Amino acid sequence: MEYPGNLFVVAAPSGAGKSSLVKALMELDSRVQPSVSHTTRAPRGQEVHGREYYFVSQDTFDQMVLQGGFVEWAQVHGNRYGTSKQALEQRIKQGADVILEIDYQGAIQVKRIFPNAVLVFILPPSWEELRSRLERRAEDSADVIEVRLQNAANEMAHAKEFDFVIINELFERALFDLKAIVHAQRLKYAAQRNARSDTFRALNIT
Ligand SMILES: Nc1nc2c(ncn2[C@@H]2O[C@H](COP(=O)(O)OP(=O)(O)O)[C@@H](O)[C@H]2O)c(=O)[nH]1
Numbered sequence: 631m632e633y634p635g636n637l638f639v640v641a642a643p644s645g646a647g648k649s650s651l652v653k654a655l656m657e658l659d660s661r662v663q664p665s666v667s668h669t670t671r672a673p674r675g676q677e678v679h680g681r682e683y684y685f686v687s688q689d690t691f692d693q694m695v696l697q698g699g700f701v702e703w704a705q706v707h708g709n710r711y712g713t714s715k716q717a718l719e720q721r722i723k724q725g726a727d728v729i730l731e732i733d734y735q736g737a738i739q740v741k742r743i744f745p746n747a748v749l750v751f752i753l754p755p756s757w758e759e760l761r762s763r764l765e766r767r768a769e770d771s772a773d774v775i776e777v778r779l780q781n782a783a784n785e786m787a788h789a790k791e792f793d794f795v796i797i798n799e800l801f802e803r804a805l806f807d808l809k810a811i812v813h814a815q816r817l818k819y820a821a822q823r824n825a826r827s828d829t830f831r832a833l834n835i836t
């Protein structure tokens with residue numbers, strides 16, 4: 631199945647900077663719209679239901695799984711997260727370029743469904759910096775930080791399955807790299823669309 635707009639998936643270990651980069655990209659580029667996921671995790675810091683996530687109970691999440699309401703879902707760091715079909719269809723109707731901020735398991739599932747999806751993996755510059763960012767963010771308990779760091783090694787081993795890898799050392803540089811990936815995909819998509827219409831014109835197909 632071809633996604634009608636451009637579909638970008640951004641994954642990274644917790645603390646690598648994916649939310650900050652996606653947020654900064656959307657502030658620069660209104661054509662990129664987020665798909666708001668559902669999660670059984672409790673809200674953190676300033677998070678608002680319906681903005682960062684739809685925060686739902688285990689039962690609600692179970693019901694959505696049973697009813698086939700998710701394009702993909704995964705168990706991550708002891709919580710469940712999923713991209714609802716409704717959230718994606720809402721963006722498809724807008725013809726938006728959609729950015730999914732999901733884990734590597736979800737990214738692989740999305741690529742199977744939408745082969746034209748562009749998968750981007752964000753890496754921290756070092757282990758020490760990853761830990762330090764989680765501690766500086768100060769939104770997770772020490773135990774939660776340990777769980778996330780333990781999972782990070784396995785998550786980063788999957789980076790090679792992605793189309794692009796960005797090292798988020800200097801934030802502005804990483805943001806530029808993410809912008810360039812989005813821009814290149816748009817040009818490719820536009821070129822393909824124009825080539826198709828040129829061919830149709832040459833063959834007198836309206
Ligand atoms: N598969 C999947 N993963 C998701 C989804 N939403 C968020 N995640 C991932 O779940 C993990 C934990 O997210 P979160 O609790 O917000 O922590 P963070 O990584 O520190 O921002 C991250 O890897 C997210 O990318 C989703 O809808 N599907």
Ligand SMILES: Nc1ncnc2c1ncn2[C@@H]1O[C@H](COP(=O)(O)OP(=O)(O)O)[C@@H](O)[C@H]1O
Binds near residue numbers: 648649651799802804
């Ligand atoms: N390039 C960077 N240099 C220093 N700190 C960063 C950088 N990118 C993100 N951060 C900070 O690191 C912490 C984790 O970033 P965040 O976007 O929440 O990561 P993720 O969404 O991948 O868990 C935040 O406090 C954020 O401000």
